[in-house]
Amino acid sequence: MNQIKYYTSLVVGTLIISLSFTLLQGPNQIASGGLTGASLIISNILHLPSSMVLWGATVFLLLACSYFLGIQSLMKSIVGSLLIPLFVYLTNGMPILTNDPLLASIFGGLGVGIGLGIVFRAGGNTGGFTLIAQLLFQLKSVKHSTTVLCLDALVMIAGGIVFSPENALYALVGAFITRKTMDVIQGNKKGSKVAYIISSKEYEHEISNKVLHRLDRGITKLTGSGGYTNTERIIMMIVLDPSKVNELKNLVQSIDHQAFIIMSDATEVFGEGFNSAGLSLGKG
Known part of the structure; x- marks a missing residue:
């Protein structure tokens, strides 16, 4: 029963994250951090579909981290890592919900926060930048939180350069809402x-x-x-x-x-x- 609950939460959470990206953040070029935000920027530069770039980045990260860390240490990351690019691919082409970047950043951040909160509350994770953080911690003893914070900041800065400074500000709004929503879903309090x-x-x-x-x-x-x-x-x-x-x-x-x-x-x-x-x- 616990396994069923775990995988159900993983599927529901990653689906909500993917829909938020496909229907809101992606079409409005809101790169609020994470591997999805990075894939949005790279796909714009290379003129490739975001789902293709996300698949490539995810598989590359999984292979690289499994080589250095061992497949056993990544077992809880593999399913969540692969579900997001799968759902992004399956939902590609669905009608977008809004062309207003402010609404996209607010409700996209809300959706991502809900999805991540569901996944983390079940004890799962979605891979992405957490895999890089895990790798750097093992190789260079860099703190996980420092790595993720720096990578997310780089994504938002890169989004400001590739798209526009205004888009970077919208991305920052989305990231803030995501964090606050995660805290509510997980029942987190200060301290x-x-x-x-x-x-x-x-x-x-x-x-x-x-x-x-x-x-x-x-x-x-x-x-x-x-x-x-x-x-x-x-x-x-x-x-x-x-x-x-x-x-x-x-x-x-x-x-x-x-x-x-x-x-x-x-x-x-x-x-x-x-x-x-x-x-x-x-x-x-």
């Missing part, structure tokens, strides 16, 4: 979350390694023992952004389905990896 993961020693390395590399978060490890069994247990404390909560739960449960997870709000967080508002900036 951070503190997770306590109580697991067996045998799973300690695998859990901590995946939290460090996939979530880009640091871990504080404590030791303890079960009150009834007196069995030694490992306790991992993680401070993370609320948007990563579902991903953390799915990650831990995929390794140790008997792990005990306690989640609580952190009203104030100070130190490396967090800003003055207590929001995560990357690995802590």
Whole structure:
């Protein structure tokens, strides 16, 4: 049942993202970041269909990242990565909803935010720039958030050069609305979350390694023992952004389905990896 729910969310979310691009952002040349925005710019330069460029970029990224990272580390990215170019191709030619770039940026950003929120809430992802972020983290230890932010900024700047500065401003509006919509769909609030993961020693390395590399978060490890069994247990404390909560739960449960997870709000967080508002900036 969980697998059915996961793949249903993945299909519905990526379909909404694709429709937002095909019916709103693409026809109005709104490149609000991401691989879809990059494909829109490249297709305009090369005079090729966006779906063709998106297919080529997606397959290239998957092959390149699988070579450097291994196919196992990309398993959760493959389906989401391929669904978006597939749906963009299938929906190509549908009548566009508006020729007003402002409306396209607002409702396109809203649609992308809803789609991404559904996918992330289910614990999935859509590949794209997150694959590049994962690759750079492995090779050069560059933070995931830094890579995605820089790539999205480059896409919007490139859109301003290729299309017009006005289009870049519309893209910025769309990106802002996307982020806010994702927060609402995922139930995110300002601040951070503190997770306590109580697991067996045998799973300690695998859990901590995946939290460090996939979530880009640091871990504080404590030791303890079960009150009834007196069995030694490992306790991992993680401070993370609320948007990563579902991903953390799915990650831990995929390794140790008997792990005990306690989640609580952190009203104030100070130190490396967090800003003055207590929001995560990357690995802590």
